[in-house]
Amino acid sequence: MSDEHSRPGDHRADDATVPAVPPADGNGAELTEQLDPGQLGEHDEVEEREEALEAAAAMKGSSAAAKSLEGVAAEPGSRKPDPILVADDVSRRFGGLKAVDVSHLEVQRGTITALIGPNGAGKSTFFNLVSGFDKPNTGTWSFKGTDLTGMSAYKIARLGMVRTFQLTKALMRLTTLENVMLGATGQRGEHFLPAIFKPSWSGQEADNEKRADELLERFKLTHMRDEFAGTMSGGQRKLLEMARAMMVRPSLIMLDEPMAGVNPALTQSLLGHIQALRDEGTTIVLVEHDMDVIMSISDWIICFAEGKVIAEGTPADIRSNQAVIDAYLGTSRALPADEKEPSP
Amino acid sequence: MDFISILSDAARGMFGPEAAIYALAAVGLNVHFGYTGLLNFGQVAFMLVGAYGVAVSVATWGLPLGVGVLIGIGCAVVLALVLGIPTLRLRGDYLAIATIAAGEILRYFYRSSYAQPLTGGVYGLRQFADGFYNLNPFTGTSYGFGAFTFSARSLWIMVVGWSLTVLCSLLVWLLIHAPWGRVLRAVREDELAARSLGKNVYGFKLQSLVLGGIIGALAGSLLAINVQSVQPDSYNPVVTFYLYAIVILGGASRIWGPVLGSVIFWFVVTFLDSFLRAATSSGLIPSSIIEGSDVGAVRFAFVGLGLMLLMIFKPAGILGNRKELRLDVR
Amino acid sequence: MRARLMALVAACFLMLLVCAPGASAATLPSAVPAADSGTSIKGTLEGPTDKPVPKVRVTVKQKGTSVGSATTNAKGEWQVSVPKPGDYTVTLDVSTLPKNLQLRSKGGETLPDVSVRPGSARTVIFPLIPKSQQQESEEGSSGGATEGSGSGGTDQGSTGAGDTGAPAAGQPPINPQDSSTPFLNRFLQMTVEGIKLGAIIAITAVGLSLVFGTTRLINFAHGELVTIGAVVAYVFSTSPMHLPLVLATAIAIAVGALVGGAMELSLWRPMRKKSAGLIQMFIISIGLSLLLRHLILTFFGSRRNQYSQYTVQETVHLGPIQITPRDLFVTGLSILVLFGVAYMLQRTRIGKATRAVSDNTDLAEASGIDVNKVILTVWVIGGGLAALGGVFYGLTQAVYWDMGFNLLLLMFAGVILGGLGSAYGAMVGSFVVGLVAQLSTLWFPVELQNAWALLALIVVLLLRPQGILGRAERAG
Incomplete structure (x- = not known):
């Protein structure tokens, strides 16, 4: 467990632009080597320059986020000054296996919080539980002070906590525009009787369409507007999913492996979008395996192993955290294929 | 072999009362299967409650026929809720079996001795639709020209049947092109995604089941009125299979798919029937292969073969969109 | 590709037609003098x-x-x-x-x-x-x-008439609601009847479940394999061949296995190669079921027939239970066959491979299992078992053209009750279905026994959607 300290925000912004800076700590270096295939070194110069500009713009949000986390203890279950999501004693069993067993967890408002951990550590299951897609065996959790325990997934989404999925779920036989417009909440035309009378919803629909077009513009999908989403590439689908989620106007967005299966160039653009969302005030929780990505954009990292939170802290804290290194190296070295086996 | 008379039979069949009734029921099924992706294999159950709503109300309780139709619709709503609440949470394939089972359970109970005082048991009920035919504005003996000659009775039920079909199709068109329909299609594509965007998937599926069920019940009422009798065993799962054949033939999730599908289906079925009958009686097909009494069975063997070939080679149906087909074949 | 598929489908039909003349020769000339004799x-x-x-x-x-x-x-x-x-x-x-x-x-x-x-x-x-x-x-x-010859109307429904009433030969020797017999005796009697029905359903359902497990196909045409088995045995055991029923059953099993294998080779394997959707295949199987069922109706007729052997037997008394030697034999043999299937799945190479494919097809393929061979084997075994079940069902009830379709829903009920895709689940579920159907007659009319069995299916799905032996899946 590392000592409690926080880094100044500008240092973190540096991390964002130069992701591959090797940490001073020897153990940390080993960790990066172990987990990083070094795919981020490939993007071309133009993009690098654009990215630098974006990063400069992002600095403000990033520093604000870092500031809000100043003085927060880097230990599992630490209290945050302004938590948007609070979970207590959430557990889920699959047969004999306790997939999730979180005693206390808080997510600070306005930050990018990453959940990391080896395969089978319970990150995605935890996502499913808090977003209402799976029912826990025990536990309570609240979002913006509202108790979510036992609430159905769609109600949770309407409250402003929206998630995406590990395997992108583009609605194949809907057009890109329809995909995004679906995200709008409170649509009068979604009620049976008003739906029959177009005048009762056409005004609202036009507003929604305008906003959807703005989102498509922002995520550079305008050229796909009237195409079926099924014709999109994998990366475009990731963008679409994010645009669709933004249409709900969420205050917290949960991204399940947003970079999985995306080429390095698009990874950078996705990262830019994620940081921009944070800078606009949206809280982001993401599950990700790419350590470079995690270290470069997260304001706070929560590490899972065997269903429990074993460490929390800023990227710097996590890099030097012995428990994290053990969790990763222990499982990945000794038992590469089996995720259920306990680490030494 | 009189090809003219065979063809004229077939031409009558494609617009006749049965074609209208099956088109209507298929419009309902298209809401379930085509737009919502619900594998409802119990559509015949909605037709059953619609038919018996009319029959029991008039023949057993002596109520006016109009009230009977409303009771049939009410029963369809209740059935959709009773069937949907437990089964709509199930995975697609489970839903198919659960709905087909529910349809059979209903048929068993309607034909049982318990229900006999109400439903007439296995014998069913008859002669309850005079209220409908008394309203018949057509008073002549026959209408039409050449092959398209129908009795006043048939014409009356055709006019009502096709009007209802068009009205229901338009209603479905309005709904599907509203945000309501957008959610429905999203549910068809991916339930979890729709839920993650704040849509009450379960509620939408239930609404879809009720809407399609009511349309099915209307078709059932009309079927009962058409033959002036109900018998539980005519409402067996095979009827649902034919409806699927019709929906797929025309093109699932196309507004006019069920209508086109039904017209073609009944053309082919009546053509086969007439042709086989003529061919066996004229000796063109020797009776050692098919006998006259087997025509009904052979005809439905062809329906099965047609359904197979259609699904193998043209699963999007006649009105299907090739682009859509490339994405995901259902 | 298409041409080959068509050719194979045609070959499949030819094979059926080869069986068919035998059928029409063996049954009585389907009654009816001139068909067009008016009303x-x-x-x-x-x-x-x-x-x-x-x-x-x-x-x-x-x-x-x-x-x-x-x-x-x-x-x-x-x-x-x-x-x-x-x-x-x-x-x-x-x-x-x-x-x-x-x-x-x-x-x-x-x-x-x-x-x-x-x-x-x-x-x-x-x-x-x-x-x-x-x-x-x-x-x-x-x-x-x-209705023999409908006139292009809505008459197809009535062909289903008479399917759900009390089975002729399947009547238990004692009346389940006859209060002159002690309740316990009636209960035991109906339990035995339930086990008998359950065992027959289980034999037929195992194939359905194995096919679903390995290919995710819900095969609606499985009921027709049952009918084909019963009909083939009937044809061979009556005139003109008059083979002993045991021999005719062996032929029926062979034909069932052959038809099962032919379906896989001619239809399902090419469809999988085209990476057809599951719903697409599901509906194809419905078409196939319609086709086969009505072909059987055409050539076999709509009558309910009894095998000439073992039909009329004196019951023997085993304590309070009365059972015919035929039913005792059918039940015992069914259970033995089920044990055999379980042994095969558990111990033999092909059985283990089958379970591996059911568990994870891609992984099985990657570890060198010939998945297509396993699936073909499953179809052949499933077809043979279905045919055997058909003969048993025909022995205890009657042989008729849509017997398999009537049994199909009970098979599905068994398969889903036990947990889709698990062969052992299908066996357990089938016994539950059989017992529910027969025990319900202690209180309710026989005509409703299938309704109660199907109701049990829906109740189980409500309480435990994954079935009795099924495992819950992770969401998301």
Whole structure:
């Protein structure tokens, strides 16, 4: 467990632009080597320059986020000054296996919080539980002070906590525009009787369409507007999913492996979008395996192993955290294929 | 072999009362299967409650026929809720079996001795639709020209049947092109995604089941009125299979798919029937292969073969969109 | 590719047609003199072993006035022309029946409200049983007017008539609701009946479940494999071949296995290669089921037939339970076969490979298992088992054209009750279905026994969607 300290925000912004800076700590270096295939070194110069500009713009949000986390203890279950999501004693069993067993967890408002951990550590299951897609065996959790325990997934989404999925779920036989417009909440035309009378919803629909077009513009999908989403590439689908989620106007967005299966160039653009969302005030929780990505954009990292939170802290804290290194190296070295086996 | 008379039979069949009734029921099924992706294999159950709503109300309780139709619709709503609440949470394939089972359970109970005082048991009920035919504005003996000659009775039920079909199709068109329909299609594509965007998937599926069920019940009422009798065993799962054949033939999730599908289906079925009958009686097909009494069975063997070939080679149906087909074949 | 598929489909049909002439030769020439005899009511009167019953008088009345009457000829056929379409009452003169025969149901000699449609001949059936058997109560008999030749209308439904009534040979030796027998005895008796039915369902359902497990296909045509088995055994065990039923059953199993394998090779494997959707394949199987069922109807006819051997047997008493040696043998052999299947799955190479493919097809393929071979084996075994189940079902009930389709829903109920894709689950589920169906007759009419079994399915799905032995899946 590392000592409690926080880094100044500008240092973190540096991390964002130069992701591959090797940490001073020897153990940390080993960790990066172990987990990083070094795919981020490939993007071309133009993009690098654009990215630098974006990063400069992002600095403000990033520093604000870092500031809000100043003085927060880097230990599992630490209290945050302004938590948007609070979970207590959430557990889920699959047969004999306790997939999730979180005693206390808080997510600070306005930050990018990453959940990391080896395969089978319970990150995605935890996502499913808090977003209402799976029912826990025990536990309570609240979002913006509202108790979510036992609430159905769609109600949770309407409250402003929206998630995406590990395997992108583009609605194949809907057009890109329809995909995004679906995200709008409170649509009068979604009620049976008003739906029959177009005048009762056409005004609202036009507003929604305008906003959807703005989102498509922002995520550079305008050229796909009237195409079926099924014709999109994998990366475009990731963008679409994010645009669709933004249409709900969420205050917290949960991204399940947003970079999985995306080429390095698009990874950078996705990262830019994620940081921009944070800078606009949206809280982001993401599950990700790419350590470079995690270290470069997260304001706070929560590490899972065997269903429990074993460490929390800023990227710097996590890099030097012995428990994290053990969790990763222990499982990945000794038992590469089996995720259920306990680490030494 | 009189090809003219065979063809004229077939031409009558494609617009006749049965074609209208099956088109209507298929419009309902298209809401379930085509737009919502619900594998409802119990559509015949909605037709059953619609038919018996009319029959029991008039023949057993002596109520006016109009009230009977409303009771049939009410029963369809209740059935959709009773069937949907437990089964709509199930995975697609489970839903198919659960709905087909529910349809059979209903048929068993309607034909049982318990229900006999109400439903007439296995014998069913008859002669309850005079209220409908008394309203018949057509008073002549026959209408039409050449092959398209129908009795006043048939014409009356055709006019009502096709009007209802068009009205229901338009209603479905309005709904599907509203945000309501957008959610429905999203549910068809991916339930979890729709839920993650704040849509009450379960509620939408239930609404879809009720809407399609009511349309099915209307078709059932009309079927009962058409033959002036109900018998539980005519409402067996095979009827649902034919409806699927019709929906797929025309093109699932196309507004006019069920209508086109039904017209073609009944053309082919009546053509086969007439042709086989003529061919066996004229000796063109020797009776050692098919006998006259087997025509009904052979005809439905062809329906099965047609359904197979259609699904193998043209699963999007006649009105299907090739682009859509490339994405995901259902 | 397409051409090959078509050719294979055609080959599959040819094979069926080869079996078919045998069928039509063996059964009685499907009654009915001239088909186009206008509006009429007709039928063929046959005894329990398909022997035509001549010289029996049938009268047709409308509103109390006699319209006409006929006497059955040497082939048991009769026909009465009626002046116009409408509802008629058809009565069989019981006094003209041979002394050793009676109607299956009490009061079954009068069929009221037989409706005749314009230009069609309405077929009416009077089911006969030996005097030694007990008559059914009236409501249990669906009697059965089936419409022979419809006129392009909505008549297809009525072909399902008579499928759900009390099975003729399947009647338990004691009345489940007869209060003169102690409840415990009746309960035990019906439990045995339930185990018997469950064992037969299980044999047929194992194939369905294995196919689903390995290919995710819900095969609606599985019921037809059952019918094919029963029909093939019937054809070979009656004239002109008159093989012993045991031998005919062996042939039936071989044919079932062959048809199962042929379906896989000609249809399902090419469809999988085209990476067809599961719903697409599901609907294809429905088409196949319709096709096969109506081909069987065309060539086998719509009558319920009994095997000539082992049909009439004295029951033996085992404590409070009465059972015919035939049923005892069928139940015992079914359970033995189930153990055999379990042993195969658990111990043999192919069984282990099957379980591996069911568990994770890609992983199995990657570890060097020939997935297509496993799936073909599963189809062959499933087809053979279905055929055997068909013969057993035919022995305990009757052989008729849509027997497999009637059993299909019970099979599905068993498979889903136990947990989709698990062969052991299918076995357990099938026994539950059989027991629920038979035990329900202790309190409710026999005609509703399938309804209760299906209701049990829906209740289980409500409480435990993954089935009794199934495992819950992770969401998201």
